[in-house]
Each structure stands twice: as structure tokens, then as C-alpha cells.
Amino acid sequence: MADWDPSQPILEIDHLSISFFTRLREIPAVMDFSCTVMPGEAMGLVGESGCGKSTVALAVMRELGKTGRITGGSIRFKGRDLTTMGEEELRQIRGSEIAMIYQEPMASLNPAMKIGAQLAEVPMIHSGMGRAEAWRLARQIVADVRLPDPDRILNSYPHQLSGGQQQRIVIAMALMAKPALLILDEPTTALDVTVEAGIVDLVKDLAEKYGTSMLFISHNLGLVMDVCNRICVMYSGEAVETGNVAEVFDEMRHPYTQALFRSIPLPGADKNARPLISIPGNFPLPHERPQGCNFGPRCSYFQKGRCDAAEVPMVPVPGGDRHGTRCLRWDEIDWTAPPAARAVKEKAEIGPVVLRMEDLKKYYSVSGGAFGGGARKVVKANETLSFEAHEGETLAIVGESGCGKSTFAKVLMGLETATSGSIMLFDENVQSTPIQKRNTDTVSSVQMVFQNPFDTLNPSMTVGRQIIRALEIFKYGKTDAERQARMLELLDLVKLPRAFAERMPRQLSGGQKQRVGIARAFAGGAKVVVADEPVSALDVSVQAAVTDLLMDIQRENRTTLLFISHDLGIVRYLSDRVMVMYLGHVVEMGTTDQVFSPPYHPYTEALLSAVPIADTHVTRKRIVLEGDIPSAMNPPPGCPFQTRCRWKSQVPGGLCDREVPPVQVLEGGHQIKCHLSREVLEKMEPVIKIAAE
């Protein structure tokens, strides 16, 4: 490595093409991809699933499996071509010069090896370090990634740590050999936002400390803006735009980048006045890519005969900071023009109360010991939940994993029965009626849209049959013909072609499957629909279309929508009221405006500051929560949030340690469960500030 000059790029990918070879055909995954990472730089690789961003990352590691092959171009790392390197040489670079951080920390750690052994292995292989010394280094790095009690961590197994801690260990593992290049493949996608914020901060600090360059792969534009200084937008196997982050965000020069930004909910978007614009059409399959520009068929600036004539080359944008775009018409398009035809919709009227919960409690009892013995413990999944939801209203339930939002949904659906309290649905008390004993009317009027559309459809039944099955269960219609007709109407309702009735779920894309899920939920004329993270498994361009669909159906049917989500961007965009949950408690509740502006509950404040926003005009206050969410099995005494609260010192007399705070009702019915005095709450500053344009 002596002949490498630090002023040269650390990673230089030049016209790289990668294909996967199946028995049927060659599937090109990445075509003509170029990018350069300079020392100390962080390059963000963004795009929707299937665009080839992970393939590029794995190609740098030369880890494409048996079927993948690099078919053209070169990858130069510190001047040496990785594509022609032998196994042994590669092995010496992997882990020591280039390290990788993965999407699922749990799956990437060996379940049967102690953390310490997994960490110490790296220097033992690469620098021939002794075992004791390697463990000492591991201990130091574990402390570096800000994990408490390093000795205990080193001696535990991966399953004994939380998701956030596991990801810190994966990061520590990558840093053990002080690599020159760090590849991060969606490192925080599986984590909660407040944990994500901590991890992102850590990665940035450590990269600076060790002078590491980064290749950061993500679908989250806001996150890329936080971490990277350069960005490369990919679409269908090609880089379509690359450049400085600020430049690409503010002066994008490719229609896809523009469409992507218009489809994500940024502060200021509103479901009625400024709805999101989804990208029409579907992502092309790798073997069905169109002639010419890949984005052509979905592009509003498409010109027949020109854009589909020949492959479009990457051209530099003059005056930019190494800014390039793969668009023929980039200098003809008026990039500042507002989007055409935003359909402004009317605000739905909010009707009478349909659902009322009072002091709902749900406790589980679990056993403790390893072999089933030990004391039984009580998990308080929901603690005195009270709220009401009105007809035609969208009530968002926000919180991180383990906060009890899914338990609440299960209790409402009747999959579990409440420990105490009451659930009044249209003046009927349903809290202790399990779903088997509910009558058809109740069942069909409370329905659910699930998080993962890939698992919730029966893979061996046609789409039409599945919807008809729901209609049969809800005792809709007298004859099969009647149900068939209703099924076709439902497909119209969710804007799927009627021909889809004959299709099998595997022939549908994720967004289409979720539409079927929605059709099924609304089959019996549901009055209350619980949508449990309905769009979090979908790509951003599809998310917008599915959320808008939900909103349209809601407007038409005057449905009450309980929208469970951790994505505050979408919550701000579509909900009327928001309920923030933490460890089974509702800590804040109010209208969307009340919750998203001060005064905040300290937890809401941290949550808001943790969500990355892909807008250069927005400045956020950084509040990073220390530690993990306490276990619901062993909650802290007093206020559930006291262990991580930064305002705790403002409450006199250690009240937070002793007593569960009372609910304070501020003006406009805004509820906050906190010990902080009115004066302190009044003085809170907004977390998100939007600079004047």
C-alpha cells in the first residue's frame, strides 16, 4: 500500500457492470456504474429496493455469491484493482482495509460465539495479535462505541443484547482493524428512530476520529443528508445522478431525483392542501428494462423518439461540484417549476365518537428462569390507556418498538382480551369479548391492515378468491354472483385493474399486495380500521400512493383510521390527532399541530429530533437519547421515561423517580403526562426550524 498517494481517491468504481446468471438468462443487476470516494469522504448510495445499491456494495467486497459476476469495468481500491485480485489477497483486505456494517445486526453476529471472541478475531487474523491483547483492544473499542459495562458485553452472546447494542457491536467489529473504507448497508433500517439517531452520531464521530471513508447505502434520503457529503442516486441498476449532497438536494438535475423528493412527506406537506405526488407506474424488472432511459416510461418529461432511442450516458452538470446526471433533457427542463396538477382535496368532516377506551390495561405474565422455573413476572404492555376516536378521523399512534402499540391493536381487534378497563365501540362494550365470540357485525366493522403485505396474503389463493373469502366471512351478499360483483367493486376502490382478481399474490408487487390487503380490510364496510405500519415495508414512491389511497377511501367511507407508525414524517402528513406512547403509557396526545410544536413531552421532543428530514432548509436540534428503552418486564419506578429524560433535573424533589406523572391538560385539550411545570413547558423551543426560502 506504500505506493498509494492519499490525495488520490480511496475507492474508484469505473463503468462497473454486474450480472447474475440464472439457468434461464443473464440478469444485469448493475450497469455502467461509476463513482469515486475520496479519503475522509462519505458517499451515500440511495435508491429504492432492487435498484442495485447493495449489489454495488457487495461487489466492492467481491462477495457476489455463486451466481453473481462482474461483467465489466473496474473497482480500484487505493489504486489496486479489486476485480482481478486473488482470494488470498482479498482476504487480507477484507476486514482490515474495507469493513462492512450490515442491515440486520442480529443475523450478522454468530449466535453461538461470545461477542469478545468475535471481535478479537479481527486483529488476531490481520495483525497476528495475541489473544489477550486482542481482547484488550476489543474492550477498548466496545467502550469507544459507547456501550456500558464492556466486560459484561464481551462475555455475553449476541441474543443477550438489544438491537441497538448489537448494531454497535457490528460497528465495533468493523472498526477493530481501523479500516480505510467502511461500507454501511442500511445500518439502521431495523432499528428504532431514537436508537438510529445514536448510531448515526456514533458512525459520524468515529469516521471523523479514525479518518475513515464511508460508502453509506440507504433508502432514507434524510439519513443520507445527515451522514454523507456526497450522494449517488440509483435507479434500476444505474446511477442517475451524483454530486454533492446539498447540490443534489437543492438543485437536482434528474427527473427521478425530483420525483423521489416529491413523494416523501417533508414538513409542509399536507394531505389536503399539498398532497404527495407518487411516481406513476412500477419499477421495471431487471430483464424488462425499457430501451433508452430506464426511467423513461415513468417520467413526466419523457420525449418519444429521443429518450427511448439509445442508452443515455452520464453527463457532467457544468458549474457543479462533480455533479453529474443521466438525463438527455436536463438543461431543457425548468427545475424550479411547481409540480403540475396537484389535486387539492377537501378536508374530511370529523364526526361523532365511534371508539372510546377508558383506563385500558393489558398485563402479561411470563416466567423468568432458563429452564422454565424462576419467579413469574408481569409485563405491563398497556397502562391506563384512555382516548376516543371520532368518525372520519385519523388518529396516529406513535412510539418505538416495545411501547405497547401492537398490544393495543390486538386488544382492540379482540385477539387478546384486556386485563381491565373498557373499550366502547358504537356504545357496545367489547373489551372482554375475544374475536371468536364477537358477532359478524363487530368483526367486519373493526378491521386491520397489516405491516408486511408479503406475509399476509395466502400464497396459494387468487386475489379475487381471498377477497370473496372475506366477504363470505362477513356474511355479505346472498349469492356468489353478488359477492363476485362486490369483489370487483373493491378492486376498483383500491385502484387495481379488475383483471387482478385472477392473479396469484406472487405476481403482484409490494404496493399492489398492500392494496389487496386494504381491499380485504374494507370488504365488510369497516368503520374502524387499524393500520399497523401499513407502508413501512414499501418503497417511498409506492408509500405515497398507498397512503393517498387510504386517505381517499377514508374520505369516502368516513372510516376511523388508527394509524400505527414510527415514521413521524408520514404521521405529520396524514393524521388529525397523534398519540405518543412509551413503555405502555400514553405520554402525549393532541392534534397533530399540538404534538409537533412545543410544548412537548420530553420523549416526543427526542423522537422528533431523531427523525432525519431530507430537506436542506430544515434545521433540527440534536437530542440523542442515552441508553435503550427499558424492558417492559422491569420498568423503572416513577415516570417510565425518567431513565433517559434530559429534563429530569428541572423537576424538583426527585419526583420523577417516585411517582408516575399526572396527565396535564393544556389549552386545546393537549395532554402531556409529565411532572414538568407549566412554566418549563412553555419555555420549550421547537425542535424543527424551517429556514425561510
Next chain:
Amino acid sequence: MPAFIARRLGLMVLTAFVLTFVVFFLTNLPPNLEKLARSEGSVRMSDEAVASWIVQNGHGGSVFSRYGQWLGVVPGWTATDDKGVARGRCFAAGSDPAAAPRFCGVLQGDWGHSTFFKKPVLPALAGMLGATGWLMLWVMIVMVPSALVIGVVSGMREGSRTDRVLSTFSIASTATPEYVSGVILVALLASPVTGLSPLLAEWGWIEGKTLFLGAASPDNISFWSFTLPVMTIALYGIGYIARMTRASMTEVMTAQYIRTARLKGVSFAQVVLRHALRNALIAPFTVIMLQFPWLLNGVVIVETLFNYKGFGWTLVQAAGNNDINLLLGCSVVAVFVVLVTQLVSDIGYVFLNPRIRLS
């Protein structure tokens, strides 16, 4: 942990009661007893004489009371025959009934008298079990390591030529039952007239008439006498365990943490040995423990084939000679072996797999 073991032990005892009762019931069906009467008494007994013999020898009464006697929770039967001699379960004919204990069953250590061996069941069975123990020990020593090696080697590179060759071998060996492989082995290697032995003897490479011996005895354990019986049992198990290990290994090799290890720069050999092996052995461990009871099955055929006087051979003799007490004794041993290996397997599983918590 102790609570778990206690619960498992309790369950084991219950299972043992149920299973022994079933065996007791089946071996004590009336036709069986009739056969016993005719073989013990006289073949030409009249039907009335048979009926009275059955009652006289304590086989009358309800099946539950007899099971209780066998267990040792109901007082043993006593009877005085037409010659005025007192007979009973707990004392020999002619001795003083008053001096004998009231209870004598399995729980008191009295497993009854074997009509085949003409001696008490317990010592007879103990000797036979010891003999089978040696055989099983060698089977395990041969079978487990070779099966694991075959499984791991073929699973670490799925679809490679090595994998295909080894997989073909394991499928073939596990598809061949013991009574087929045993006969083939004997014909091929231990017959003075066919197979390899006559050739080798002709060339002067072996001293005796056969390469391996076609019979084995617990008193004379040698490479030449044990190879064939051990291989006959082991071959089946090797294929089976190797297939399980391979499946588990291929799954582990595609796991993300294996990719992590590779991208850490760990060499392939180290990836297999340090990262994959322990995870890949979790599933086969249960299978190996399940092989113990299966071996009891295998020894029945192999011991008969090689005339090896062990547990399997005894079982065959007991069944063939209608030796009720001996059969019951065999079943108690079998039940015990099955249940204990399962307990060991469950506990070992917890130690191999740090994620598992039994509850």
C-alpha cells in the same frame, strides 16, 4: 434447571409405567399363558389342567393385580397345589412361606425367573447388556465422527463434486437396512467360498480362510471379529446422521453471520471450524441421541446375524421362547434407554445452543 430435570424425570417414570403395562398386558394375554402352561407343564395337558396350572402358578386374577405383583406394589401370590405344597411368587416351592417377603417385584429388585435361561432375569440381562454395551460403544466410536465429518465436508460447499459423491454414499447407506447390508458384508468379506476372502487366501495374503470373522462374541473382542457387526449397524446411522449434518451445515453456511465472518477476512477453514461448526452441530446432536434407541433396534438383527450373545439376541430368544419375565425385563431396559437419552439430548441442546431456554 433442577426443576426442569425433576419434571422430566417425573414424566419419564410415568411413561415407563404406561409402557411396561402395555408390554405386560400383551405378553400376558390368555393364549400366551396357555402356551406357557403347555411348555412348562406338559404338552399333552387337558384344557382343564391348563386352566388350573395357570391359576396355580399365579397367572390368574385380574391383569392389574398381576402387574402390581410384578411391580412389587401388590403382595406376591401364594397357592397350595393338589399335592399340598405351598408355592408362591416370593419363595421357591417347598421353602417356608412365612420367611419370604410379602412383596417381590421389579421395585424390590426381583425381576422374576427366566424360563429360557433357567435363572433370574436380572443377572442374565445384566450380562447381556454389558455385551451389547461394548458393541454399541464401538458403533458410536465409528459412526458419530465419520458421519459428522462426511456431513460437514459435504455441507460446507453445497453442490460441489465432493458434496455429490458423499451425499450419494450417505443416501445409499441409509437406504440399506441392516439385514441387507449385514448379509452383503458377510458374503463379501467373511465367507470362505464367495467374495474377497477366497481370492485373498489364494494369493496368500490372509492366514485363515476368511478376511473377517462372520461371528462375534463378547469374550473375544478383536478387530477381525467386531468389524463386520459394527459396520453393519454403523453404516445405516452414518448415512442418516450425515444427511442431517449436511442439511444443517448448508443452512448455516448461507447464514448472514458466515458472510460477516468471511468479510472479516477469516479464511475458509476457520469459517468452517470456528464459526459454522458449533451452529451446524445443534440439529444433528438430537439426531445422534435418537440413534441410541435406534441402535437397540439394530442390535436385534445384527446380534442374531453374527450370533453375538447380547441384548438383541436375548430379546429374540425371549420372544421366540415365550419367556414372559425376560421380555418384560428387556422392555424395561429399552424404555429406560430411550427416556434417558432423550433427557440427555434435551439438556445437551441447551448447552450447545445459548439461545435456547427450556420452558
